[in-house]
Amino acid sequence: MQIKQLYTNCLAQGAYYIANNGEAAIIDPLRETKPYLDLLKQNNDKLKYIFETHFHADFVSGHVDLAKETGAKIVFGPNASTSYDSYIAKDLEEFKIGNLTLRVLHTPGHTLESSTYLLLDENKKELCIFTGDTLFIGDVGRPDLAIKSTLTQEDLAGMLYDSLRNKIMPLPDDVIVYPAHGAGSACGKNMSKETFDTLGNQKLQNYALANITKEAFIKELTTGILPAPQYFAKNAALNKSGYDNYNEVLKQGSNALSPEDFEKKMNQPGTLLLDVRKPQEFAGGHIPNSLFIGLDGQFAPWVGTIILDLKTPILLITPEGREEETVMRLSRVGYDNCIGYLKGGFKTWKDAGKKTDTIRSISAEEFISEYTKGASTLDVRKPGEYESAHLKNAVTQPLDFIYDWADALDKSHPYMIHCAGGYRSMIAASILKTKGYKNLTDVQGGYGAISKLDKAQKEIVTVACAKA
Numbered sequence: 001m002q003i004k005q006l007y008t009n010c011l012a013q014g015a016y017y018i019a020n021n022g023e024a025a026i027i028d029p030l031r032e033t034k035p036y037l038d039l040l041k042q043n044n045d046k047l048k049y050i051f052e053t054h055f056h057a058d059f060v061s062g063h064v065d066l067a068k069e070t071g072a073k074i075v076f077g078p079n080a081s082t083s084y085d086s087y088i089a090k091d092l093e094e095f096k097i098g099n100l101t102l103r104v105l106h107t108p109g110h111t112l113e114s115s116t117y118l119l120l121d122e123n124k125k126e127l128c129i130f131t132g133d134t135l136f137i138g139d140v141g142r143p144d145l146a147i148k149s150t151l152t153q154e155d156l157a158g159m160l161y162d163s164l165r166n167k168i169m170p171l172p173d174d175v176i177v178y179p180a181h182g183a184g185s186a187c188g189k190n191m192s193k194e195t196f197d198t199l200g201n202q203k204l205q206n207y208a209l210a211n212i213t214k215e216a217f218i219k220e221l222t223t224g225i226l227p228a229p230q231y232f233a234k235n236a237a238l239n240k241s242g243y244d245n246y247n248e249v250l251k252q253g254s255n256a257l258s259p260e261d262f263e264k265k266m267n268q269p270g271t272l273l274l275d276v277r278k279p280q281e282f283a284g285g286h287i288p289n290s291l292f293i294g295l296d297g298q299f300a301p302w303v304g305t306i307i308l309d310l311k312t313p314i315l316l317i318t319p320e321g322r323e324e325e326t327v328m329r330l331s332r333v334g335y336d337n338c339i340g341y342l343k344g345g346f347k348t349w350k351d352a353g354k355k356t357d358t359i360r361s362i363s364a365e366e367f368i369s370e371y372t373k374g375a376s377t378l379d380v381r382k383p384g385e386y387e388s389a390h391l392k393n394a395v396t397q398p399l400d401f402i403y404d405w406a407d408a409l410d411k412s413h414p415y416m417i418h419c420a421g422g423y424r425s426m427i428a429a430s431i432l433k434t435k436g437y438k439n440l441t442d443v444q445g446g447y448g449a450i451s452k453l454d455k456a457q458k459e460i461v462t463v464a465c466a467k468a
Helices: 034-043 063-070 153-168 199-205 214-222 231-241 246-253 259-266 279-284 299-306 323-331 346-351 364-371 383-388 399-405 424-434 446-450 454-459 463-467
Strands: 002-008 013-020 023-027 046-051 073-076 094-097 100-106 115-120 126-132 176-179 272-275 314-317 338-342 360-362 377-379 389-391 394-396 415-418 440-443 460-462
Touching: 002 034, 013 034, 013 094, 013 100, 013 176, 023 034, 023 094, 034 046, 034 063, 046 063, 046 094, 063 073, 100 153, 153 214, 176 199, 231 299, 246 323, 246 338, 259 314, 259 338, 259 346, 279 360, 279 424, 299 323, 299 399, 299 424, 314 323, 323 338, 338 346, 360 364, 364 415, 364 440, 364 446, 364 454, 377 389, 383 389, 383 394, 389 394, 389 446, 399 424, 415 424, 415 446, 424 440, 440 446, 454 460
Parallel strands: 023 046, 046 073, 126 176, 272 314, 314 338, 360 440, 377 394, 377 415, 415 440
Antiparallel strands: 002 013, 013 023, 094 100, 100 115, 115 126, 389 460
16 A cells, blocks of 8 residues: 655645555646656556545646546546536545545535545555645635635635534544645645644644634634635636646747747737746846746745736746746646747846846845835735734835735835845836836845844834734
């Protein structure tokens, strides 16, 4: 018997490989199929089933391509409906994987079709549950993604309360909980960095499994939820209706372009230039009007938040050797219209004598000196981060909502921009620059570096101070 968690940190996502006696099942696979095909070949297993815990909103699953490549059956829980061939299971229906049994537990609440899969050994002993977004380590899934005209987020939260107590909590304490996500995902509020735990421990530590009333649970679950990123609904629709073949998407995006060919394509209407290098590399030199979202950060979620149209033609400026990785990670969140990359990266553009631009970027020490002289400062962290601690005179302008506020400020005014560590502030600066802002300064290391300075301490407002 093999149970393998395939965890992808940049998406905070867990897929699962289960095998026994030459038969295998995969739960919630990512878009690219090669890792799963390699595992099947390596273990000499035949893929029998692809189980989906629900229609994922934060990534495009690989179930459609994987089923075509292996002949495996795609299985969803009750209430699901797809545009492609799939099997809709009944509550408590069982599936065999070698001598193992996977039982469907319909657990609506995060979405109406959300299901948990209970794995049983050959003696029908409960081993583990694959909970999708129903139960996380330390949290549960948000209840606002599947609202219909006849349902509210409070209705869904109530369903989740019942699902947890009727289907999951009665299971033995030694059952292992394997969720679809961990810390960093926008599918919950306070997920743990741990990627699995025993159900017994979660009964002790997870607020959602505590002895609380349904009313208290609903209030807790629906308080303080940030609006879902705009790409969530679009990804859920792709997971329900199907999508373009990943290998074709990769082939189209892996189109190496000379500076001259790149320039021709970038001048076509609607084309977006996406620079995925490190923040300070982008600051030091970039192609004018390019957008920065670095690969070495929460790349896919920010792409999905910032780039509004999945079909936008995208040209890439990447570190050499990471072109295919970039196309792959774009496709994971449904951005399948990458049309090529700059061969040799930004250096070839610069060496060709093409026009470049820069963004002023300064250290925390330089920043605090200018800040104390009255420089206008934008804090682009999330509202909760700002509320917990911030600089007195910094104005909260969350990157998550940049399109709501970017056109409301004076574009000729100088602004200092900081986030927590210097990643989001560079994204914000690149967007503002394309909108015509003339005088922007990025703060290297962000609030993390600023807060360590003795000179900054008296300028920091904490929650305790703010309430005093």
